[in-house]
Amino acid sequence: MALLDWLVVGLFCIALIGIIVWVMRQKQNNAEDYFLGGKDATWIAIGASIFASNIGSEHLIGLAGSGASSGMAMAHWEIQGWMILILGWVFVPFYSRSMVITMPEFLERRYNSQSRTILSLISLISYVLTKVAVTVYAGGLVFQQVFGIDTLWGIDFFWIAAIGLVLITALYTIFGGMKSVLYTSVLQTPILLLGSLIILVLGLRELGGWDKMMEICSAVEVNQYGDTMSNLIRDNRDPQYPWLGALIGSAVIGFWYWCTDQFIVQRVLSGKNEKESRRGTIFGAYLKLLPVFLFLIPGMIAFALHQTQGDFLPMLANGNPNSDAAFPTLVAKLLPAGVKGLIVCGILAALMSSLASLFNSSAALFTIDFYQRFRPKTDPKKLVRIGQAATVVIVALGILWIPVMRSVGDVLYLYLQDVQSVLAPGIAAVFLMGICWKRATAQGGMWGLIAGLVIGITRLCAKIYYSNADVIPGGDTSNIFQYLFYDVNWLFFCGWMLVFCLLVVFVVSLFTKAPEPEKIKGLVFGTSTAEQRAVTRESWNHWDIIHTVIILGITVAFYWYFW
Structure with missing residues (x-):
């Protein structure tokens, strides 16, 4: 990097420090102030935070790498961002009425305390083992590529970059809480968008334009059924991305992630009212149309x-091009001085905002769903300190898991989606039945979560075992266990798993006592009071509908073009 690049990075850091210092001077007297920013966020801050939190190293490394290795196949997961609209239009009223801080807390209000504990454990473990660790791992990798430094002071630069990124982000998250996440996102989002747009434009200019890219990618077949890298919809016999499985699997994962995951929903809960929260999701849905491009x-x-x-592209030891190095290689080879510094700022913004959101959400889960439950009379200011301490522990666990994540290598984005495909169905089923069906009981919700957890762990363990045993998928048609938990395509498995978990909730609910009407008032369709419905109706107008239709129209047009 040239001197001008370092000056640009320096200016970005100064602006970031200024925002953090301003946030730290604001009063954080209780858990709501610390974890929800005092519930006074506007739609711009909410939408920007949703986008900046979502765009992390798994996009800079994994999604770009997926484009370089398999073409348009992974676009399903990005274009399903329209499901943020379901969060705003359907779930926000229920979440707002319940006055909760965490998603497990909502499950306790709707079902029982056991459901809350199960979801808290699943969320915390998955955050540390997947999101935190993967973001940190890929962050170290991307800066090693961009700076072109292998070692510094005799230490692998990967570790310097990864741990430095974690410590800097942790400091402002620990002391600033949700407000630091929200307001730094307002700075980071436009920088990330501008930097990535420059990469797109310069990359197309270097190659010779959009048509040239489509010509080259359309000439590369990805299966024996005639599909190419430019095809979004692939033959249903494709072993990795059959079109029906991709539509079902990406929808299930998208619903879980955008409508029920603490990582995203916490940003929406910070809104000052239903109107700001809903418009924040609409703004976030507009921004979420961009990552594919x-x-x-x-x-x-x-x-x-x-x-x-x-x-x-740099080459791997096996002689194949390193697809995961696609984005940092474009930065390193195509950008002039000054612009490269701006891109580095964008990368920093993506990594830091994603990590900060993870730290804050994880700390909220531990503090609210575990500590406060067992010590309900804890002083509000002490809860803030507990949240800060929890963030420190989560940071440490994430760093300790990095050595394991280094073995993930060139399957980073697929690894994430594979894990999420068995994590999502059980949770999605319980939330869906919880707000749609008044008869869903506490035991039904609890056993739906347990069923999803058991099946998910079984699938992951079976995949590890059979993969290491060099078993050929479909090679032993007499082994029912192998067929169900290894041979079935991961996307179809995700869809069938959702159906099974829905059935578990349904059947168990039929054989257990129905919930008391007072317990579920305002938390399920058909139970809202006239006053609650009036508040929700006043929170939107025709402009909200128009923008929602535009977003859905763009999504349909995208599928039509890349069909």
């Missing part, structure tokens, strides 16, 4: 440049 398409551009130049 800002990250996946640059990955395809990097692949096309490698096809034409032969040595654009």
Whole structure:
């Protein structure tokens, strides 16, 4: 990097420090102040925070790498961002009326305390083992590529970059809480968008334009059924991304992530009212239309440049191009001085905002769902300190898990989606039945979660066992266990798992006592009071509907173009 690049990075850091100092001077007297920013966020802050929190290293490394290795296939998961609209239009009223801080807390209000404990444990473990660790791992990798430094002071630069990123982010998250996450996102989001847009434009100019990229990628077949890298919809016999499985699996994962996951919903709960929260989700849905073009398409551009130049991407030990290096390689090879510094700021913004959101959400889960439950009379200011201490522990656990994540390598984004495909169905089923069906009982919700957890763990363990045993998928048709938990395509498995968990909730609920009407008032369709419905109706107007229709129209047009 040139001197001008370092000056740009320095200015970004000064602006970031200024925001953090301002946030730290605000009073944080209780858990609501610390974890929800005092519930006074506007739609701009909410939407920007949703987008900036979502866009992390799994996009800079994983999504761009996916574009370079398999083309448009992973676009399903990004374009399903329209489901943020379901969060705003359907779930926000129920979450707002329940006055909760965490999603497990909502399950306790709707079902029972056991459901809350199960979801808290699933969320905390998954955050540390997947989101925190993967973000930190990929952050170290991307800065090692961008700076071109292998070792510094005799230490692997990967570790310096990864741990430095964690410590800096942890400091402002610990002391600033949710407000620091929200307001730094307002700075980070436009920088991330501008930087990624520059990469897209310069990449297309270097290659020779959009048509050239589509020509090269359309000539590369990805299966024996005639599908190419440019096809979003692939033959239903495709072993990895059958079109029906991709639509079902991405929808299940998308529903879980955008409507029920603490990581995203906590940003919406920080809104000052239903109107700001809903409009925040609409703004976030607009922004979520962009990652396919800002990250996946640059990955395809990097692949096309490698096809034409032969040595654009670095090579792996097995002789294949390193797809996960697509985005940082574009940064390192195409950008002039000053602009490269801006891109580095964008990368920093993505990594830090995603990590900060993870730290804050994890701390909220521990403090509210565990500590406060067992010590309900704890002083509100002490809860803030407990949340800060919890963040420190989560940071440490994430760092300790990095050595394991280094073995993930070039399957980073697929690894994330694979784990989420068995995590999502049980949780999605319980939330869906909880707000749609008044008869869903506490035992039904609890056993739905347990069923999802047991099946998910069984699937992951079976995959590890059979993969290491060099078993050929479908090779032993007499082994029912292998067929169900290994041979079945991961996307179809996700869909069938959702159906099974819904049935568990349904059947158990039929054989157990129905919930008292007073307990579920305002938490399920058909139980809201006239006053609650009036508040919700006053929170939207025709403009909210118009923007929602525009977003859905763009989504349909995207599928039509890349069909």
